[in-house]
Amino acid sequence: MKNKFDFQPKLFTALKNYSKELFMADLMAGIIVGIVALPLAIAFGIASGVSPEKGIITAIIAGFIISLFGGSKVQIGGPTGAFIVIVYGIIQNFGIEGLAIATVIAGIILVLMGVLKLGTVIKFIPYPIVVGFTSGIAITIFTTQMKDLFGLTMDKVPADFISKWIAYFGAFDTVNPWAFVIGIISILIITLSPRLTKKIPGSLIAIVIMTIVVYIMRNHLGITGIETIGDRFTINASLPAPAPITFNMETINLLLPSAFTIAILGAIESLLSATVADGVTGDKHNSNTELIAQGAANIIVPIFGGIPVTGAIARTMTNINNGGRTPVAGIIHAIVLLLILLFLGPLTKHIPMACLAGVLIIVSYNMSEWRTFRMLMKNPKSDIAVLLITFFLTVIFDLTIAIEIGLVIACLLFMKRIMETTHVSVIRNEIDPNNELDIAVREEKLIVPKGVEVYEIDGPFFFGIANKFEETMAQLGDRPKVRIIRMRKVPFIDSTGIHNLSNFCRLSQKDNIHIILSGVNEQVHETLEKSGFYELLGKENICSNINLAIQKAETISNK
Helix, strand or coil: CCCCCCCCCHHHHHHHHCCHHHHHHHHHHHHHHHHHHHHHHHHHHHHHCCCHHHHHHHHHHHHHHHHHHCCCCCCCEECCHHHHHHHHHHHHHHHHHHHHHHHHHHHHHHHHHHHCCCHHHHCCCCHHHHHHHHHHHHHHHHHHCHHHHHCCCCCCCCCCHHHHHHHHHHCHHHCCHHHHHHHHHHHHHHHHHHHCCCCCCHHHHHHHHHHHHHHHHHHCCCCCCCCEHHHHCCCCCCCCCCCCCCCCHHHHHHHHHHHHHHHHHHHHHHHHHHHHHHHHHCCCCCHHHHHHHHHHHHHHHHHHCCCCCEECHHHHHHHHHCCCCCCHHHHHHHHHHHHHHHHHHHHHHHCEHHHHHHHHHHHHHHHHCHHHHHHHCCCCHHHHHHHHHHHHHHHHHCHHHHHHHHHHHHHHHHHHHHHHHCEEEEECCEECHHHCCCCCCCCCCEECCCCEEEEEEECCECHHHHHHHHHHHHHHCCCCCEEEEEEEECCCECHHHHHHHHHHHHHHHHCCCEEEEECCCHHHHHHHHHHCHHHHHCHHHEECCHHHHHHHHHHHHCC
């Protein structure tokens, strides 16, 4: 039996039948995932505009909380590429303090989504929107890595996409050939390493090899100018003390749109990752519990200087493929990262920036979903429009704007499609009972009496179709004695529908035209009753089927 808030962490159920065999499998998977997560955490941290250890700290704390309280047995949480663009923009405009506030607000939104059981609703966000902003993020990440890949000397990199490329071309005479070679070799190692081994991630192999090579070049061959993490950041290999976050209404109002974007992005990515994992493991995740756990992680991580987190598909699949079957593997992955930070953290200062650029270029390629993008371009024009608008808004302007406008366009197109499938028809002569589902008594023909008209509404009676109904009625212009409105095919009605129906009834009554409703389902009946509509119409004018409605109409028309 589900509890009120649908909060059921998978860890607690997994431990009931836990065994030594499961622990050994989780231990091995956790160690491997921890190693895989290290280069990604560093790269995502730097690309987001924070120091590398902040990326690792984020992965440690979030990985632990999401595995401890999450609704998936195998989900691995941490910083992901999807957040790079939005996080970098927030830091540029509002600083680290602004990012902390936005992340906490996003965490609260995620918790509320889970508490209100909106986990299943998130899954219905149109696929073209998801692909559009994911592909847009990939292009943006790729663009941000050009400076480090080519070793360009630039005072400041512009924030927007077009200005970035103009600045890159302007600084192209400062290309560092050594940095470019290191970046290209890193990309080749990551691309080709799966042919040799799938156990050790290519990004880790590239970082280890290129760090050793660059260390020898700098310290023994006298080759300078190859920038490393240590040249740009001071590494603090320890867990930071929690720091208070100061909130005020002005900052909250400014950061709320960005926080909403983080929350929606985090919800989509984490639930998508959990759904993919379910397909591989045969398990079923709890969406609402997962959202609560993701929210908790995003509330706590900023207190330690971290960045937004979500479920990571690549790390989750690595966990599954290496034997992880319970949340214990995710907890072990967090512990492994903590040990690496404490004992090997100082070594990260030798990692070349060009190598990290190569890692992120591969991440952006994997995120781009170019095959899916190409496939969606063959879909209906409305889907293509949503896809391209979301994509270009993400690349050229801002991810927050892209998601908001993309959702609005998708909702408008959805309503348009619903309106196209909802019809209002007029019946003046006879009804074939063989095609009618709500006729209790079968007859050869159901004759519509003289002076009676039957209006059939086929589809939801919401604000879009309500205006369509009103226009149809206005176009008829005739005055029968009785109007029967058949609502057997109306699944729901909203406030605009009720308002238009009430106006129609008042105008009809003013013209001495009697209104009868037929075949109203239980949900619509309850909505109409609560709105006070029946006080206007009278309950005696509500008929359960068309037979009774026509009998009543005939009686009225013969008076």
